[in-house]
Amino acid sequence: DCEIDVVAFVLDEDEQVSCDGDFVFYGAPESPDGAVRLLCDGPTEQSVTVDLTVLPPAVRRVAIAAAIDGAAVFGDIGAVQITLAPGSDAPVTAQATLDAATSERTLLLAELYRRGPLWRFRAVGQGYDQGLEDLVRGYGVEVK
Incomplete structure (x- = not known):
């Protein structure tokens, strides 16, 4: 009974977007x-x-998050499944189930980050009670 929007942020070394x-x-x-x-x-x-x-x-990091539009919280939704694959038709190389949410309206799901010359993937699962607007501003996006 609610919509969940997946979003991504392309971030520099200060964990900010370089442009909207x-x-x-x-x-x-x-x-x-x-x-x-x-x-x-x-x-x-x-x-x-x-x-x-x-x-x-x-670019040092790509952060992937989800936000609930409306009054629901992720505790109402249940488990969120994330998967990583090297292509749309490729087999899954990593997966995580995030299922400990309670009152959160936004979740930082995962990050791709540069460590030296290599890219790495990490499931995060960090939740925030605030809505998407606060998360977006935290990464330096101007919200009108």
Whole structure:
């Protein structure tokens, strides 16, 4: 009975977006360079694709989050499943189930981050009671 929006932030070493276009969401489903894209396959399936070869060297992290639109909280939703695969048709290489949410309205789901010359993936599961607007501002996106 609620909508969940998956979003992504393309971040520099200060964990800030370099421009508002580095906030990828349903209204702007692709970063300016096309490296990060949001794909929606129906109301329950949302994916973020990242082309690591296209990301500029200044990008240090891609944070992926989810936000509930409306009065519901993630404790009402139940478990959230995240998976990682090296391509849309490739087998899953990592997965995590995030199921400890209570009153949170936004969840930081996962991060791709640069460590030296390599990219790594980490499931996060950090929740926030505030809505998406506060999370977006925290990463340096101007909200009108």
